[in-house]
Amino acid sequence: MTVVAFIIGIVLLVVGLAVSIALHELGHLVPAKRFGVRVGQYMIGFGPTLWSRRRGETEYGFKAIPLGGYISMAGMYPPSPKEARSGRAGGGFFATMVQDARLANDETLEGDDDPRVFYRLPVWKRVVVMLGGPVMNLLFAIVLFTILLSAIGVQAATSTVQSVSECVIPPTEQRTECTADDPVAPAAEAGLRAGDTLVSVDGVEVATFAEASAIIRDSAGETIPVVVERDGEQVSLSLTPATVTVPETDATGRVVTGPDGEAQTVDVGYAGMRAEVEYVRQPIWAGTTATFENVGAVAGVIWRLPVMVWDTAVSTITGQERDPNGPLSVVGAGVLAGEVAAADAPVLNRISGLIGLLASLNVALFVFNLIPLLPLDGGHVAVALWEGIKRTWAKLFRRPPPKPVDATKLVPVTFVVVIALIAMGVVLIVSDLVNPISLFG
Incomplete structure (x- = not known):
């Protein structure tokens, strides 16, 4: 396989992932703006800003590390209690984290009665905003699988x-x-x-x-x-x-x-x-069918992810062959894309392989983001649904409406989740470099 073709495959995958991330964040942005939430930033990537431009109240741009993206919505959480807005937090490391999260959230508010904030939206609107991102990945996967199966064929x-x-x-x-x-x-x-x-x-x-x-x-x-x-x-x-x-x-x-x-x-x-x-060429509905079949397969991997990452680490340390159906990092996906692009096969076969790989990655993004843990989209959906349950309970028993759920209290849990995700990501990246999964053995 040629080095140039291998690099082209990696570049195409990076571009495809950037498009996937852009669509994901667009899925959050559009309903947020439609529901009147003030959005300060729409960014593709993390780290230093490479380019940005402000249109209206929102800054749009690209950052240096294309491994994700975000939109900055005003008032993701209710404002901090007045007694917590001054002085240092007591209780140690996690208490400080909670206070820092509250202060960062307060900076997005224009007063305690700011009407254009996320936390004031009805529960169903918050769910729509947070599900908008994963659903865009699902729809993109359906489009890609439809192109693969119905436009190109099997x-x-x-x-x-x-x-x-x-x-x-x-x-x-x-x-x-x-x-x-x-x-x-x-x-x-x-x-x-x-x-x-x-x-x-x-x-x-x-x-x-x-x-x-x-x-x-x-x-x-x-x-x-x-x-x-x-x-x-x-x-x-x-x-x-x-x-x-x-x-x-x-x-x-x-x-x-x-x-x-x-x-x-x-x-x-x-x-x-x-x-x-x-x-x-397959029927036009074949792409949708294939997408949901992939959703089921990826869900089966996600719920066993910690165990599978552990098995991957063991395989790498002991020099054993990795499970070809096991999890991959973005590095591993890049290696596969390079192999597909550089394979000794007709151009259409290679194009089909890259489209299929990108479609599968979008399915993975959809399923992964539905995990009901912060900071993932599923975690925000779970918080909104919990608040909806509390409000319904209060209404049924004619009690005063409860205060909005303060998700900043879950910052310690979020911290643990982030650390776990980083640890699993490091294990997979190292494994993909040292003991990669190859399409051709």
């Missing part, structure tokens, strides 16, 4: 022969060139040619190469009739599939192992021909 083997092998090479030998000792491939011996279209195999009409392959695999050592279409005419041939020993696989394609841990083998028929592959 590769499928046709019933047309692309190439015919000259000989049968034992699967245990790592070579591609034939020798004088290798037997002639059954397809070549039968007279099959590149460009032939399979019509029937062993008297059974076939519409796909998979159907033909299934019959051939079950016909090892038997002579079976094959009808092909060649130059507009049907030609009858006789094929005797060779018997080869291959690892046995289950319905999911995984190798079946015995009690001793060794791979089980099975004898199958082999012809020695490859099919032409073409892109088959």
Whole structure:
């Protein structure tokens, strides 16, 4: 794989992630402004500001580290109690953090009765604002998967022969060139040619190469009739599939192992021909279906994330191979994007791979941000819903409306969550550098 193509793949992924982040924050920005909340900043990235421009009351810009983004809404939390607005906080480190969070929030307010603040919105509007970001990632993923499946299509083997092998090479030998000792491939011996279209195999009409392959695999050592279409005419041939020993696989394609841990083998028929592959466009709803299937798969990873990160660390330390379905950092995603871009494959295949990778990352952003812990969007949704429950309870029992929930009290929990996320991120980045997951082994 070429270095230039590898770098291009990484750059394209970074640009795609920047677009994903921009859409995520736009999902927060638009409803916040529609509901009258004052938004001070809309930023893509963290760290030093590279470029910004103020339009109206909002500053829009880009920062140096493109690993996230944020919008700054006025009054995310209610104002600090008056007695807490002066003097130093008592109670140690976490109490100081709570007070600092309150003071930072107070700076976004224009007085205690500021009407254009987030915490004054009805519960449902706050939920809409906070869910707007993840939903944008979900919609972007649907668009990307729809482009991938319905505009480009899914590769499928046709019933047309692309190439015919000259000989049968034992699967245990790592070579591609034939020798004088290798037997002639059954397809070549039968007279099959590149460009032939399979019509029937062993008297059974076939519409796909998979159907033909299934019959051939079950016909090892038997002579079976094959009808092909060649130059507009049907030609009858006789094929005797060779018997080869291959690892046995289950319905999911995984190798079946015995009690001793060794791979089980099975004898199958082999012809020695490859099919032409073409892109088959899927129904327009296939992208949406694929997106939600990915949501389920990612959710299964997210709830086991700490354990899977621990397993990743163990694999890296012990030098074992990582789980290919395990979590990745943005560095690992960049490596995969580089491998896809530099692969020895048609350009359309590589484009499809990059689109699929970016779509999957947006699904991951959607699911991850729904975790009901601050500072994630799901945490803010949980706070709003808790306040809604308290208000409903008070209304049912005709009690005075409760005060707005002061989420700054959860700053210690937020701190622990952030530290845990940073720790897991460091483990994954180190693992992706030292023991990366590769598409090509």
